[in-house]
Amino acid sequence: MLLQDVIGEYLDDLEGRNYSEKTTGDYGNELKRFRLWVEGEFNGPVYAEELAEGTVEDYFSHLDRDGISPVYRNKILYILRGFFEHTSARGITGELTGGMRLAKTRSKQRDYLTDREMGGVLEAMGNPLIRQVTIFLYNTGARIGECLSLELGDLDFKNREIKIRKGKGNKDRRLPMNTRLAEELAAYIEGTRPEMGTERVFISPLSGGLSQSYYNRRLKRAVRKAGIENKQITAHCIRHSTAMRMREQGVDIYTIKEQLGHEEIATTSIYLHSEMEEMKKAVETI
Template identity: 25%
Template structure:
């Protein structure tokens, strides 16, 4: 079946993304978002050419998605006969502003690229803005909760001990869980207490750093690990294969439930950043460690410290509190 004009340009854009070595996750996000948008343009407005897309089409698409709710917009109606979205507990529930903004952002990337390619004279996304969001304060994990979480792992089993070390490493380095599970043993530099991450978001290598305590834990773990596997992976499954993010997330969620703590790998990364700042760390260094594209991204993500945390930090840095006042 012959592709429409819009379908051709979307496929060309996805090929461009692949040639740039963008991550599989990013390309998949573009693919899903843009093809849903194309289906909407064709079905609701009869638009199949790139030059026919107007700013109003994009605004109306955003409203369309928000009104209909989760899993109601599909690329092909036949997929409903396979996936049965109406059976999901969150079917038709409101789509978060973050998700809608991701849709808008991906559409903007496509049309900005088309303009750079010289395919557009007037860009329909020029006057399209992201929806203003109310930032939800990131929930931290305190020391007692963290220790209760660690207690849920059975250290006498390989996978239990492995999961404990993963949690410790996430809290100590702030790396992403996907980066952590791809690590090889040779990535660890014990002399300089740093780890080279090569499979990262954006495919940009960077170093993260670990403490003396973490160094001792890692050395003990490696002795234990060598009894169970010969793979070069730092955190393999019991069969020596790569542990999937989904599998670890489930095991962590189960441990958290038993400890009475709602926890997710990214929450531990956030917890690292929070504690780093509260202990006197600066945004510039934190941005480098986390692998953010800019310091601004880091500042926007971690300026939501609680009043109590700000008050505590203030007491440690109060100018008057550090002076010797005579009187």
């Protein structure tokens, strides 16, 4: 089977498992680059069954000569791992990335907003829809994609719960709805939410939809308007802000893991590292 066709089937499989359009697009772009390199080495179209051990290592040697960063290298390896796990399971190829390790990267301090800064950002938001989305993100720690796909039937005001359908890893989970969020959502749904013939909770009165890129542009505009110049804030940073706020309130790391929908505690442990950085700064003042 031609490598190009196998890649196409794999991307269709990702879409069928409700991977986001952005994620599927990233996978498609990197797999296309890999395919074009392989076809260049073979001087023409290649059957997936022809790929041998060492092919992926040779590809990374090619990339390393171009001076790619460790972070980007790891992203490509992660994508190729997923692809070759898929082809190996189907008996098309061997597991061609099994012996490859991720490159070491320097940990990066992630930007987040303090509770006071968040208040300033909300005040600076002139768009009611963007404000409602931000309040939802900050009070739940949900991913922006989870937020924008939320439907009215996912909101259980009686039990104060929110159902997140097919989150990362195609998993459902439930989140608590605190008092402030319940009041904000009820006021929005009963008052300013437009009737557009859709069950989506957060909708634009013009198009009915709301894209992640548009939300991030409006968020960054509000951050600048609030006078915050030294932080690069995106929707994902709101999620970090929620986690940091929970840590400040003494919430244990395992509860934060469940709230954020992390599969591994190691992913959540970044907030312990952030807390340690603050402690290091504090002891310097003694």
